[in-house]
Amino acid sequence: MNGIPRIKTYISGFDEKMDGGIEEGHVILLSGTPGSMKSSIALNMLYNNYKHEGKKGLYISIEESKDSLVATMKNVGLEDVDENMLYIVDIGRLRLDNYGAEDAKDWFKILREYLSRRIEEDKIDIVVIDSLTAIYSLTDLINPRQQLFHFFGFLKGLNVTSILISEMASNDETYGPFREDFLADGSILLKFQDVGEVELQLRIRLVKMRHSNIYHGWQALLYRNGKFMVTAPISE
Numbered sequence: 001m002n003g004i005p006r007i008k009t010y011i012s013g014f015d016e017k018m019d020g021g022i023e024e025g026h027v028i029l030l031s032g033t034p035g036s037m038k039s040s041i042a043l044n045m046l047y048n049n050y051k052h053e054g055k056k057g058l059y060i061s062i063e064e065s066k067d068s069l070v071a072t073m074k075n076v077g078l079e080d081v082d083e084n085m086l087y088i089v090d091i092g093r094l095r096l097d098n099y100g101a102e103d104a105k106d107w108f109k110i111l112r113e114y115l116s117r118r119i120e121e122d123k124i125d126i127v128v129i130d131s132l133t134a135i136y137s138l139t140d141l142i143n144p145r146q147q148l149f150h151f152f153g154f155l156k157g158l159n160v161t162s163i164l165i166s167e168m169a170s171n172d173e174t175y176g177p178f179r180e181d182f183l184a185d186g187s188i189l190l191k192f193q194d195v196g197e198v199e200l201q202l203r204i205r206l207v208k209m210r211h212s213n214i215y216h217g218w219q220a221l222l223y224r225n226g227k228f229m230v231t232a233p234i235s236e
Helices: 039-052 066-075 091-096 108-122 132-138 144-157
Strands: 027-032 057-061 086-090 127-132 161-167 188-193 200-211 219-224 229-232
Touching: 027 039, 027 144, 039 057, 039 086, 039 127, 039 161, 057 066, 057 108, 057 188, 066 086, 066 132, 066 144, 086 091, 086 108, 091 108, 132 161, 144 161, 144 219
Parallel strands: 027 161, 027 188, 057 086, 057 127, 127 161
Antiparallel strands: 188 200, 200 219, 219 229
């Protein structure tokens, strides 16, 4: 829709399938099976948005270290990162900043407080949280649907674009254990598809994207010449 500010994914051919990108301020669920490049896609999005659009990004990792994520970026050609524009924070840093967090067992609260402070101080435009699945393992989920409802509502109230990564089990048809896709403004799905006896193809699909005309079909996701792109899927 014309006139709506949007955040590009910087996947060539994919943004065009949703009116040019994700509407600013939306909360997006990025779900996929293990190894389906969820982190790489999110980091690519943050990197290119600060390089080309001047938008500040914050990547919060609950499982993976900052060094590991930097190595992931280098593997897909994302180098010379300006750390004043793209902040990468891992759980080690969060634990130091929130002493006693292990006892509190409420990482949704910890993230709310941390995000509120960082967004105000650093004027963040795009936030990635990697991953919801890891948060569940660290948090006492007494009423998960209610806790998630309030957390998604909090993210929407921040007026930043939020990408929440969710790990799916292979052959699982749900995007998360608590149907998080109903709470999100948009949902992007990644999976591997058998296209031969020994060959797998990585595919991406827009499940939903509010306020956008989207193409719902599967597309092949490729990384070539330093860029992510989509093409028509290879037939089985």
